[in-house]
Amino acid sequence: MVCSTPSPPPPPPPGVGSGDEKRERPAASPPPPGGRDRERGAPRTRIVERALALGFDAIGFAPALLGPEAGERLRAFLAAGHHGSMGWMADTADRRPQPRAMWAQARTAICLAVNYGPDFDPLESLARPDRATVSCYAQGRDYHDLVKGRLKQLAGFVAGKLGAQVKVFVDTAPVMEKPLAQAAGLGWQGKHTNLVSRALGSWTFLGEILTDIEIPPDAPETDHCGSCRACLDACPTDAFPAPYRLDARRCVSYLTIEHAGPVDEALRPKLGNRIYGCDDCLAACPWNKFARAHAEPAFAPRAALTAPRLADLATLDDAAFRAAFSGSPIKRIGRNRFVRNVLYAIGNSADPGLTPVAARLVDDPDPVVADAARWAAARLRR
Numbered sequence: 001m002v003c004s005t006p007s008p009p010p011p012p013p014p015g016v017g018s019g020d021e022k023r024e025r026p027a028a029s030p031p032p033p034g035g036r037d038r039e040r041g042a043p044r045t046r047i048v049e050r051a052l053a054l055g056f057d058a059i060g061f062a063p064a065l066l067g068p069e070a071g072e073r074l075r076a077f078l079a080a081g082h083h084g085s086m087g088w089m090a091d092t093a094d095r096r097p098q099p100r101a102m103w104a105q106a107r108t109a110i111c112l113a114v115n116y117g118p119d120f121d122p123l124e125s126l127a128r129p130d131r132a133t134v135s136c137y138a139q140g141r142d143y144h145d146l147v148k149g150r151l152k153q154l155a156g157f158v159a160g161k162l163g164a165q166v167k168v169f170v171d172t173a174p175v176m177e178k179p180l181a182q183a184a185g186l187g188w189q190g191k192h193t194n195l196v197s198r199a200l201g202s203w204t205f206l207g208e209i210l211t212d213i214e215i216p217p218d219a220p221e222t223d224h225c226g227s228c229r230a231c232l233d234a235c236p237t238d239a240f241p242a243p244y245r246l247d248a249r250r251c252v253s254y255l256t257i258e259h260a261g262p263v264d265e266a267l268r269p270k271l272g273n274r275i276y277g278c279d280d281c282l283a284a285c286p287w288n289k290f291a292r293a294h295a296e297p298a299f300a301p302r303a304a305l306t307a308p309r310l311a312d313l314a315t316l317d318d319a320a321f322r323a324a325f326s327g328s329p330i331k332r333i334g335r336n337r338f339v340r341n342v343l344y345a346i347g348n349s350a351d352p353g354l355t356p357v358a359a360r361l362v363d364d365p366d367p368v369v370a371d372a373a374r375w376a377a378a379r380l381r382r
């Protein structure tokens with residue numbers, strides 16, 4: 001794995017780690033980006049240098065093969081119903097754990113990470129009940145567009161200069177991106193199930209290029225969670241039935257983004273003012289001490305999404321919603337689901353000044369919005 005971080009990999013925070021990092025960490029400072037790769041052959045070096053020049057923050061290589069545990073764990077996740085209404089996960093379960101099931105010629109996975117580390121406290125707005133909290137990953141432009149654009153440029157380079165066939169993926173393809181990135185040494189799947197990087201912490205987006213050429217692989221990253229459980233304890237909805245296992249049906253990210261229809265009434269109070277995604281388990285991770293703020297203009301928060309007023313968001317109609325969130329990942333959930341989320345936050349605000357805002361929506365043509373409005377108004381009158 002090569003990372004654009006200029007400093008050597010940091011030591012683990014106190015209380016974190018398996019106890020044998022000393023042996024696992026390189027004895028000396030790592031080579032500059034691409035340095036070690038010169039010994040490993042030209043294609044690798046050229047891809048690494050190009051990736052870093054394109055703005056990727058880390059890159060690693062793995063065989064386009066995952067071990068059997070990825071599929072076993074995916075099947076256990078699905079069998080427990082932890083995917084909720086994300087039926088597309090079950091529909092593609094046969095292909096997801098094995099990149100070659102998608103493309104038999106694939107030999108190498110080039111795994112890439114883009115840092116979106118915030119330069120502000122992403123949990124600060126949780127204490128402002130008349131305001132909304134939007135996950136920091138969604139406050140700027142849609143990361144899919146940026147990451148995919150860079151992947152295509154890098155893939156074009158691999159295809160053009162090295163005569164390889166390539167396919168690019170980010171998020172939406174039936175590929176298990178986290179185990180693949182761990183195999184390429186980019187980080188490890190922490191107890192919150194996301195990839196943690198020793199150099200970049202929790203705040204990374206992942207993407208991959210599959211190619212039909214063989215490239216020397218990196219060593220997989222090992223687990224450095226140790227006895228820490230900060231992320232598990234930080235979760236507002238107890239969405240972790242066990243370390244390394246997430247029940248998406250309880251996760252605020254799933255409930256506010258993926259889940260259509262009304263949210264279980266027992267969970268609504270736990271959403272607080274989180275209206276799109278959730279950062280709590282990621283922000284809790286002590287490895288973020290070594291994270292750095294991104295320098296990507298596309299990820300700069302829009303002013304309208306920095307703790308916006310709930311009262312303003314609730315009044316958006318379909319046209320205003322589309323205009324406000326053009327180019328934002330939020331646009332994907334549509335006005336009705338968005339206003340539903342805002343109404344749950346209003347119900348949790350304990351601010352009687354917001355009762356009329358909720359009351360105005362009790363006859364909304366969308367039954368889920370109307371239900372959320374009634375719930376919010378009733379909760380504020382209590």
Ligand code: B12
Nearest residue numbers: 073074077135171177193194195205206244253254277278
């Ligand atoms: C479905 C999905 C979701 C679902 C389910 C999340 C989940 N953990 O599965 C929901 C909607 C909840 C979600 C939320 C978020 N997501 Co999401 N999501 C995905 C998606 C599309 C598939 C993930 C998947 O395969 N899940 C299936 C289960 C089986 O996987 P898993 O939980 O990782 O399971 C592993 C562990 O359980 C582990 N395991 C099980 N038992 C044990 C035991 C031991 C000892 C060990 C070591 C491991 C282990 O093995 C399993 C397989 O590796 C990926 C993109 C992709 N194509 O991969 C993005 C992705 C994972 N999401 C991402 C992001 C950013 C988020 C959010 C942070 C967004 C937000 N701020 O709201 C949250 C984080 C919530 C969380 N704690 O996971 C990023 C993560 C980047 C990273 N650095 O890891 C991804 C990779 C998208 C991307 N391309 O960047 N997401």
Ligand code: SF4
Nearest residue numbers: 235251252278280281
């Ligand atoms: S994203 Fe939020 S709700 Fe989901 S597991 Fe993490 S802390 Fe819990």
Ligand code: SF4
Nearest residue numbers: 190191225228231285
């Ligand atoms: S916060 Fe979670 S992911 Fe981070 S080190 Fe602790 S247990 Fe691991």
